[in-house]
Amino acid sequence: MNTSTLIAPPALVQRAEKQDTQAIQALDSAHFIHPFTDHGDLATRGARVITHADGIYVWDSEGNKILDGMSGLWCVNAGYGRKELADAAYQQLMTLPFYNSFFQTTNVPAVQLAAKLAALAPKVGDRSFNHVFFSSSGSESNDTNVRMARRYWDLLGQSQRKVIISRHNAYHGSTMAGASLGGMSGMHAQGDLPIPNITHIDQPYYFENARGGESKADFGLRAARWLEEKILEIGPEKVAAFIAEPVQGAGGVIIPPETYWPEIQRIVDQYGILLICDEVICAFGRLGHWFAYEKFGIKPDLVTFAKGVTSGYIPLGGVMVGNRVAEVLIDKGGEFNHGYTYSGHPVACAVGLANLNLMERENLPGRVRTETGPYLATQFEALKDHPLVGDAETCGFVAGLVLVKDKANKQMFDPDRAVGMICRGHCFRNGLIMRAVGDRMIIAPPLSMTVAQIDEMMGLIRRCLDATLADVRDQGLLA
Numbered sequence: 001m002n003t004s005t006l007i008a009p010p011a012l013v014q015r016a017e018k019q020d021t022q023a024i025q026a027l028d029s030a031h032f033i034h035p036f037t038d039h040g041d042l043a044t045r046g047a048r049v050i051t052h053a054d055g056i057y058v059w060d061s062e063g064n065k066i067l068d069g070m071s072g073l074w075c076v077n078a079g080y081g082r083k084e085l086a087d088a089a090y091q092q093l094m095t096l097p098f099y100n101s102f103f104q105t106t107n108v109p110a111v112q113l114a115a116k117l118a119a120l121a122p123k124v125g126d127r128s129f130n131h132v133f134f135s136s137s138g139s140e141s142n143d144t145n146v147r148m149a150r151r152y153w154d155l156l157g158q159s160q161r162k163v164i165i166s167r168h169n170a171y172h173g174s175t176m177a178g179a180s181l182g183g184m185s186g187m188h189a190q191g192d193l194p195i196p197n198i199t200h201i202d203q204p205y206y207f208e209n210a211r212g213g214e215s216k217a218d219f220g221l222r223a224a225r226w227l228e229e230k231i232l233e234i235g236p237e238k239v240a241a242f243i244a245e246p247v248q249g250a251g252g253v254i255i256p257p258e259t260y261w262p263e264i265q266r267i268v269d270q271y272g273i274l275l276i277c278d279e280v281i282c283a284f285g286r287l288g289h290w291f292a293y294e295k296f297g298i299k300p301d302l303v304t305f306a307k308g309v310t311s312g313y314i315p316l317g318g319v320m321v322g323n324r325v326a327e328v329l330i331d332k333g334g335e336f337n338h339g340y341t342y343s344g345h346p347v348a349c350a351v352g353l354a355n356l357n358l359m360e361r362e363n364l365p366g367r368v369r370t371e372t373g374p375y376l377a378t379q380f381e382a383l384k385d386h387p388l389v390g391d392a393e394t395c396g397f398v399a400g401l402v403l404v405k406d407k408a409n410k411q412m413f414d415p416d417r418a419v420g421m422i423c424r425g426h427c428f429r430n431g432l433i434m435r436a437v438g439d440r441m442i443i444a445p446p447l448s449m450t451v452a453q454i455d456e457m458m459g460l461i462r463r464c465l466d467a468t469l470a471d472v473r474d475q476g477l478l479a
Helices: 021-033 037-043 083-093 110-119 138-155 175-180 216-234 260-271 292-296 323-332 346-361 363-383 419-429 452-472
Strands: 050-054 057-060 065-068 127-133 163-167 198-201 239-244 274-278 301-303 318-322 389-395 396-402 436-439 440-443
Touching: 021 037, 037 175, 037 198, 037 389, 050 363, 065 163, 065 452, 083 163, 083 216, 083 346, 110 318, 110 346, 127 138, 138 239, 138 301, 138 318, 138 323, 138 346, 175 198, 175 363, 216 239, 216 260, 239 260, 318 323, 363 389, 363 396, 363 452, 396 419, 419 440
Parallel strands: 163 198, 163 239, 239 274, 274 301
Antiparallel strands: 050 057, 057 065, 127 318, 301 318, 389 396, 396 440, 436 440
16 A cells, blocks of 8 residues: 555645654655664654644644754754744745856845854954855855865965864764764764864863862863863874864753863964864854854854754755955965855745844844843753752753762763663653753753743653653662
C-alpha cells in the first residue's frame, strides 16, 4: 500500500486536526535520513511528528501541546506564528523569488539586510563591521571563515599562517570544515576529522575543569591561557585565527567566567591572530544584545551568524566581516573564489530584514537584557535547591543545569545510565522541550516569552526533575 495517500496535503490540513501519526512515521522511516539520529533506534520508536506552532508552543500529530524551551534549534527568537515574516516571504516570492549574487549582480533585500546588519553591529574599540558575506547556514559561514582567514594572511604575504585554534566540545557546524573547527569527538570519529591545520584547546567549563578551591576568576584566566600555550606550541607565525562561541551552546551552555574573554582578547592582540566569534546561537538578542561580542567586550575580526537572523523562518547565515579583514580582501584580493548559489537569497534576506525590524520594534534584545533575562536567572538559580541539581546558571536567554549523583562532592552519574535522557523523556511527557547534553539539561526559549510563561516553564522543569529523581531513586543510582 502507498502510505503517502494517507496523509493530507499541508494546505488542506486544519491546525487542530490530528494527523495519522503511524502513516507519517512509516514514510519518515522509509525515506527521510535525519541529522544526528540513530536510525535503527528511530525505526523502533518512530519519529515525533510536529505539525504546527504558535507563540512559544508547538503541537505534535497526537494533539499534544508542548512548550518549546529550545526555540526550535536555538533559532525561533521572535516566536512562532509571526504573520509579518510570512508576508515578507510571500511578497518577495511574488516579486523576485531568486537571482544569484555572482558576477557583479545584486538584489534589493540583500543590500538592505547587509546595511541593516552593519548598522546593528556595534563598534568595539577600534573594530567595526561594515561588510557582510551571506550564506545559508552557520556551517557554511564557518567554512567561509576558514577561507577568509587564510586568504587574508595570503594577501599579507604570510601564507604560512594556516592553523585555526578552536576548543574541545565546541560546535561550529557539521560540514567538513565546520565539524573540524568544532571539538565534538563523536563527529571527529566519522570522516577522518579534523582536516589539517585545525587544533583544539580545553573549554572554560568551571564545574568540570576547576581545581579544588580555585575561584571562577582564577579559573577563567587559566583557561584563557591555554590558548597562549597552544599558540606558542605551534609557533605564532603559523597561527591564523582563534574561533570560539561567546557562550558554548550545543556543548551544554558553557558560560565562561568573567575573566576569560578579556584575557583571550589580550592574547589574540599580543600575537596578532584573527579572532572569529561564532554567534550562530548568541546573536540577535539571545544574550540581551544584538551581538554577544558587545556584552563581553570582545573585538572580533569575523562574526558568524545564522539561526536568529530570520528567527529560523527561512534558512540564512553569513559572516560579519570586520574592517581589518574586509579592507585587505577588497583592496588587495582581486576575485575571491568562494560563494554559494544562495548567497544573498532575496526571499531569505527579505524575511531577515522583516525579522530584525520586528525584534527592534518590540525591543526583544532589551527585554532579555533588563526584564525577562534577569527574571529567568533568578528562577533558574533557585533550581540549585533540588536534590539532583549540582549547578544551574544562565546568560540572557540560555541556561543549563547539571544533574549529579552527589551534590556535596560534585559526583556525576555513570554516563552509561543516561540520566539526562531519562529527564528529557519526562520533559516531553510533561509538555516541555528541554535538551540533554550528557547529564546537563539546557534551554534557550523564544525571546518573546513573557514572565508568566517563564513561571509556567519553571514549573514544568521542576515537575520533570522530581520525576527524574523518583526514577533514579527507584533504580538505586543516588549516592
